[in-house]
Amino acid sequence: MIHTTKELELIANEIRQDIIKMLVEAGSGHSAGPLDMADVFTAMFFEVLRYKPKEPDWPERDRFVLSNGHINPVLYATMAHAGYFPTSELKTLRKFGTRLQGHPERTRLPGLETTSGPLGSGISQAAGMALGFKMDALVQQRVWCFTSDGEHQEGNTWEAIMFAGKNRLNNLTVVVDRNNIQIDGLTEDIMPLEPFAMKYQAFNWHVIEIDGHNFEEIIAALNQSRAILEKPTCIIAHTIAGKGVDFMEYDYRWHGIPPGLKDIEGDPPKALQAKAALEKLRTLNGKIRSEHE
């Protein structure tokens, strides 16, 4: 590992704070998914992914595809911390003229590999990239696709999973954010996905299940996927929706809204949500005293 676990935790915590600040500034956007994927993004961009932030078109780079484009606050914040652009630009999220569109647009921001938002088409695009590399016998570049659990209710997702299994795209790793929530409720109430791992296995994928907040597990799984030669790999990252801000955790009502938008029963009043969220992050949910307070 390049960083210690402690260092990675601190980076992820800063990314989470930036997510809260961006969402508050924007006044709209998604909270739960970006927060719960901050650890996986941190591990990916600071330990595993091959890229050059100052040379985003570097031909030998890995390709990173975000399928569930709505969690882009975590992508933008991670990219800023990784050196693609200054963190000061994060406050332009969703504003007129910004490169940080409400959903990611490749042609506006160097470093983005695709445009996404409508769900279910990321794995297909990643599979196309992986197949293209195989056709050209390029073995350096790996294709990584981050996707959500709810997206597996889309037919297009399964078309892609079937295709990647058939074509043994071992240069493709999919990471599923298994946070169990979607806008209308819990995935298992809305349209059950379980037995989730078995579904991927049945489509001839290698499946790894991990704790999506344990850096050693995340990095080990991402690296293990490079060593699987016969199949594409799916990493099911079990995450806690809204991770890091205790009043958002496990609560699907925080899926699609930013802090400060509306009062939610049992949570701080809307005027205090952002301040409370940042304090929760700075103090690790009250475990340490905030140096900023």
Added chain:
Amino acid sequence: MNSYELNPDLYSTKLEYEPNRKGFGEGLVEAGMNDALVVALCADLTESTQMEPFAKAFPERYIEVGVAEQNLVTLASGLSAVGKKPFVASYASFSPGRNWEQIRTTICLNDRNVVIVGCHSGVSVGPDGATHQMLEDIALMRALPNMVVVVPCDSKEARRATVALAKLNKPAYLRVAREKTAIITTDNSAFKIGKANVFKEGSDITIVACGPLVYEALRAAVDLDRLSISAEIINCHTIKPIDSETILASAAKTKRVITLEEAQVAGGLGGAVAELLSSKLPTHVERLGTQDRFGQSGTITELWKEYELDSTAIVKTAKAMMRGVKK
């Protein structure tokens, strides 16, 4: 003098017929020979979409996707992202009919050079009936920013269009048809994306047509000549970007325009021409095409008659316009 070279057998009994999808298939092989980056993807319709010659010539560049049209176009977007030049083919009802959002987001907004080939367009699909007779694809594709829309009139033009689209490096839609139709052009005919061709000059009425129906327009022009009505025939193979210059010049001369297409007139070629003329040169336009109806089973002759797409319908419309009658 008309410089465009038409088939010399156009009005003789020696005229040959060929489906224009066949020209696409030949063009794809040619494009594949020209450029090793050209790849082809098909959704379980290799033979009827005419991708088979390419699949045989370049098996390592041919990708069978199975019956999965959403995956078809999104895979192509990914292949384009790593430098390939993908052509994807299926029946137009399914692609771009079923996968329009994926085309919109991952190809057009994402600006990827994928060529979507919609086969079995129009009522001329025949016995398969309404489900397989795609009529709304021109409107669906034309509405998308970044998209180029090409509807070749015959097999030779389809071949030229395919070769040209492989070099364009833009999102594009190529519309071809199932049935054998007249070979109107020659191997030496000119073709440039975005540049309509005047197939016959005239002074009384302009007929702007696309696809195999261009032949019906040419036949109608012969009948109209006998009635002393001089029709100008424009083959508008590129519907987007539309050739405003050629259409406006013709409309300024004749002051009467008929559009003809094997598609819904709403949003199709008829829509495109009417939009252009309404703002630049208000002109009486009659739009022939399917009029907010679905197709049905039948032969090409029966269906073109039923939907008023054949030369008889064109002559009738032209005569009425010359009398100043509006539909």
